[in-house]
Amino acid sequence: MNHQNIILIGMAATGKSTLGRRLAKRLDWAFVDTDLLMEAWWGAPLQTISDYLGLEAFVQAEAQQIQRMHLRHCVIATGGSVVYSEAAMAHLQGQGHIVYIESSFESISRRLTNPTSRGLAIGPGQTLKDLYDERAPLYARFAQLTVNTDGATPSQTCSAITRELSRTT
Template identity: 55%
Template sequence: MHHHKNIILIGMPGAGKSTVGVILAKSLGMRFIDTDILIQERTGRMLQAILDEDGPDAFGRIEEETVLSLHAEHAVIATGGSVVCSEAAMAHLKAGGMVVYLEISYDEMERRLKNITTRGIVLLPGQSLRGMYDERVPLYERYADLTVASSGEGLESVVGNVLEVV
């Protein structure tokens, strides 16, 4: 592992990017950055408030700007599930490290997203959770350098699987 490089976690809402990311950063002695938290710090608002008040397009622009302004080294970066909708953001992240896709099934995602209305999940107008899932899977697969199956796995197990491949 080139430790000046970053490890970028991508995947569906509920895939465990933030939780796995914290443990991974501790295990590897790296910084931890959560782009959703950066967006909240930058805007002074919760993700859901941005989505409710400004809509998904505006949220996407803020997310892209936030990611493009990030110049991290030696960090584990947990991204929002919608970051793959921005080619510019993904090119920027990929240039700085290895992209790991935490893959979960649709059923697993649905189970984990009990609090969907307050989670700040980017759904397009009229888009169902299933529609969002089906639209994003090919994007995650396109950008991933590595894929780690995370359905039905405990956190420690997922972290172990990521550690094996990075």
């Protein structure tokens, strides 16, 4: 597989980080989690950063961080709000193949036991369902490949991603 990078986008609790680590190991590539980069840069948990900055400034900070990245042979798990920034997504599109890790709302809400500690960039009065309904079309719009994780193991999902991406080269 000769892609520059594989970039995973999707909602929180879809398994982007788990899949990213597995894919990177399988491909012998590096793994980068942009949520962890944000935490390292700011020196605080993601939720604290989000609460401190507010939604708009958080999205802007995340976009700036993404635009500083120039990587090769990496699997990159992005924060769920990255799709709010056209500039960040344009940068990522130039960095590799964007894969939407899709899960049903029911699966996400089951996995996301405590959304308030997860670092979700969520607007005032917005529910998790509102967020899902708002973001799903954005993920689909930017993705070159969509892989649904409902009912699949991480190993099966990784195999589907590598199989589908190998067809595009």
